[in-house]
Amino acid sequence: MNRTQLEHIIRAAGSIAGDDEIVVIGSASVLAQVADIPERVLPSIEADVFPKNKAHMADVIDGTIGELSPFHDTYGYYAHGVSPGTAANLPKGWRRRLRLIRNANTRGVSGWCVEIHDLVAGKYASGREKDLRLARWLIRNGRLQKTRLITRARKLSTTPGRRTYILSQIESDFGVTNDSTK
Secondary structure, eight states: OOHHHHHHHHHHHHHHHTOSEEEEESGGGGGGTOOOOOTTTSOOOEEEEEESSOGGGHHHHHHHHSTTSHHHHHHSOEEEEOOGGGGGGSOTTGGGGOEEEOSGGGTTOEEEEOOHHHHHHHHHHHOOHHHHHHHHHHHHTTOSOHHHHHHHHTTSSSOHHHHHHHHHHHHHHHHHHHHHTO
C-alpha cells in the first residue's frame, strides 16, 4: 500500500459510511507521516479503518470495499472495516495524537491516522515479525525518536513483565542501529 492508495480508501470509506472522518489504525497509518516506505517493509494491501462518528458502519465498509470485494479485485488493495476495540495494543491516549490526512485525493474526508510512535509501540506489543521489521526499518531510517517511543511503550496496557521485555527490545533495536552506522 502507498499513500495515494490509502487516500483512496479514506475517501471511499467516508463515502460508504456517510462519515467525513475515518480512523486508520494498523500499519497503513504510518503513511500519514512516512510516504516512502519500501513494499518489502510494508507489504500490506489493506488498511484497517473505522468511521470515527459511525463506528457501527465498519461492517458495511468491510463488505463493500473489503477483501475479495469488487473494489479489491479492481484496485488490488482494500479496506478492512474494524471496530475501535481493535486498537487494544495501542498506548493510552493514542486518540489525542492522531495525524490527519485530508486533501484533494480524500475529497475532504479526514483520515485520522495513528501517530508513528504510538503505532510502533503497538507493533512491539504484538511482537509479530512483520511488525518488528517495520519498526526496525523506521529506526534505521531515523523516523523514530527513541525517548518518545519508550514513553509510548510505557503507556501500553500490558503486564509489567511484558512491558519490560518490550522496552528491552526497543533499547536493543536502537543499539543495533547505532552500532551498524559506525
